[in-house]
Amino acid sequence: MELGIAFLLKKTIAWLLMPMPLGMIVLVTAIWLLHIGNVRRATYFILGSIIWFAIVTHASISSLLLLPLESQYKKIEQVPSNVKYILLLGGDKERRAWEAIRLYKMIEGVKIVTSGYSRHDKLSDAYKASKLLVEAGVRAEDIVMQEDVKDTREEAAKMKERVGTGPFLLVTSAYHMPRSMILFQQEGLYPIAAPGDFNDRGEDSIWSLFQARHLQKTERAFHEYIGLLWIYLRGVIYHDI
Template identity: 35%
Template sequence: MLFNLKKFIGNLMMPLPALLLLMGLALLLLWFTRWQKSGKVILSLSWLLLLLLSLQPVSDRLLRPLESGYVTYRGSAQIDYIVVLGGGYTFNPDWAPSSNLLGNSLPRVTEGVRLYLSHPGSKMVFTGARGAKTLSNAATAALVAESLGVPRNDIIILDRPLDTEEEAAQVAELVGQKPFILVTSANHLPRAMVFFEAQGLHPIPAPANQMAISSPLNFWDRIMPSSMFLGHSERAVYETLGSLWQRLKSKPEEY
């Protein structure tokens, strides 16, 4: 219950629902009260913020600092475990396996498979609990890895954790003090590393799903608002809020 409440409140604080709520408030003021000037100001500012957060130069400027801390892992040292953290998913057995991984999940799994292929003898570890009337997050990601050629006996499923903190605790029971590769989205990796190192673990960071674009773009891609770039802004807000919550929960000496 507490986990669901945390997710609900967190989602309300994302740019799109938060700005839509503000716009709704503005419309109520304009239609049903005498607070016309306040309604106009709130509506105008909400619209402007939605526009700015949907533009590539703004959204990727917000996201890039979160993604710049770690580079793509290309090491070849012997590693026993490659841990791939869970993300968005659903489960429909009639779909292609990869279609069940939503948003940030598929890039995490494909990067994990790439690293598995370059580290013979390693095991892939997938984390993530069960959603509403579906397979677990971990099991769904494992099915995708199998469809890409990873043998089932090289896959370990940890399907109890609800969030990153719980993922770190369960991985600790499995790997002990052995170094392991930790695969998650580049923008999520800084926060994930804090959780895993707090468990006394030795994760090797392997960012996936880099989103902030620094390569050349067509000028129309830079000046036209896009739902994709609004999603980049959302990730920046989500991880910033997550890091603030992580710091509030942690002891001062941990930082």
């Protein structure tokens, strides 16, 4: 699938604003300052990068960043009877899929829509998610794939072709749900939030820093906040035109 320049530019800018690239930019700047002999300023940048990585890899910081996102929607316990589709958004399929499977077993005759394009290999996220679902006991005839969508906005537009204004269950990670709901509602859809994959906040020791799993959670939060900012800026731009 060919990716548009605007899409690639958006992804590149978003990547540069993530915790790891930001920290590496500071560190590379320090190396350059050392190279030109500005040791004093280089020391400040090195200390700054160490402090930055300590912050973004700390358990308490990552949990604090995710909490406002994950607390907006609760896990579904009672499912409306008129739902015919469960949309499982692409990404983190190993973590999100279990909520879709749980809901699938609660609703007679429902179909699961898997979504997502192929990023780095020949198999799309939608296809890989469908294989996981089948292995977990979902009937293959109850799975529909959307393999030609690159992001949440395109997933919403594609889903509108399928359900129109009818209700459906939207399954994604709890931290991703607020942005997803906004994008789907902007497309004139009526999703029912069904968050899964809530993050574990069990570890909050002051020494729980410089750990990759906490950096991953911080990156998830950054990604969502950047996405929400992008939605806001798009709204401001289009409102002013």
